[in-house]
Amino acid sequence: MIANREGIGDLLAEGTMRAGEKISGASYYAMHVKGLEIPMxxxxxxxxTWTFGNLTNIRGGDHLRNRNPVENLRFNSEPNQYKYEKFGLGEDVFNKLDIPRNLKNEIFEGDNVxxxxxxxxxxxxxxxxNSVGICIRPPVLQTIGPKYIAQLFSALTGIDTSETEVMLAGERTWNMQKLFNLRCGEKPQQSVYPARFYHEPLPGGPSxxxxxxxxxxxxxxxxYYQARGWxxxxxxAAEKLKELNLG
Structure with a gap:
């Protein structure tokens, strides 16, 4: 029905957000961020970090643009803590993380991320x-990082590249995508979870x-905006764009 836009399928083909806007009272139950349905x-x-990424993701409720090396399946142990999550993956994983030491010290505060x-x-x-074409599953992210990619790129192209230049390319990419969204009309108030998450407590489970x-x-x-220079x-900000040679 959706593929052929037949009957109610014609409405549902517009996606959760637009369908919710056209059905009286349904917007409250539409689980999306910036028009894209949120993941599981x-x-x-x-x-x-993963679930917070629904707000910062340039695609909206997408779970693939902010996969990260600290993902684990633990539920919240500190329900009132928002700035940090527990690392909980062991010292061996921590030592393997390909993150420059100065950034590691900023990102990790003891067992807190x-x-x-x-x-x-x-x-x-x-x-x-995504630019290079490497799997983004957590086990890969825990063992491969900018240092490895810089070596790989240098070997393949003959262009001597550093890990700093690799991450600068990633930051430029993210900022360019954000600028595109802003040009298309993205507003600050769109970076918000569905209202139910703020008003309705979970009915069961560990949380x-x-x-x-x-x-x-x-x-x-x-x-997060401060960390990005936004x-x-x-x-x-203009200073950030100048730093990235984007303006």
Whole structure:
């Protein structure tokens, strides 16, 4: 029905957001961010870099642009903590992570992972992975990073490339995509979870009773913008664009 746009399929073919806008009272139940349906992880039950990425992802509720090396299946152990998630993957994994030491010290604070800073790192790295054509599953992200990619690129092209240049390319890519979205009319208020996540607590499971705190989520989002060198409205600042040779 959807493929042929027959009957109600004609409406559903427009996607969850547009269908919700046309059906009275349905928008509240439309699970999407920026018009794209969110994936399987509910941020009320699993608050992490991955689920936070639904807000920062340039595609909206997409789970593939912010895969990161600290992903694990643990539920929230500290329901009121929004800035950090627990690493919980062991010292051996930590030691293998291909992240420059200075950034490692910023992202990791003991067993805590700074979600805003890890989000930026992960998004830039995934931009590189997608450009090169490398799998983005967590086991790969835990063993391959910019140092390896720089060596690979240098060997294949004969162009001497550093890990710093690799990550700069990823950051340029992410900022270009953000600029494209802004040009097409993206607004700051679109970087928000479905209203149900803020108003309805989870009915069961290890995180039963939890709902998101809007103000705390926005605080983390503002720290992410700062980490990126963007304005409080999520717009790449002129200084950042100059730094990236984009303006």
């Amino acid at each position: 992880a509910d941020p009320r039950g699993r608050w992490s 700074n979600i805003p800073k890890m989000s930026k790192w992960a998004e830039d790295l995934i931009s590189v992975f 039963a009773g939890r709902k998101l705190d809007y103000d705390k989520v926005q605080e983390v989002l503002q720290e 304005t409080k409205d999520g717009v790449p």
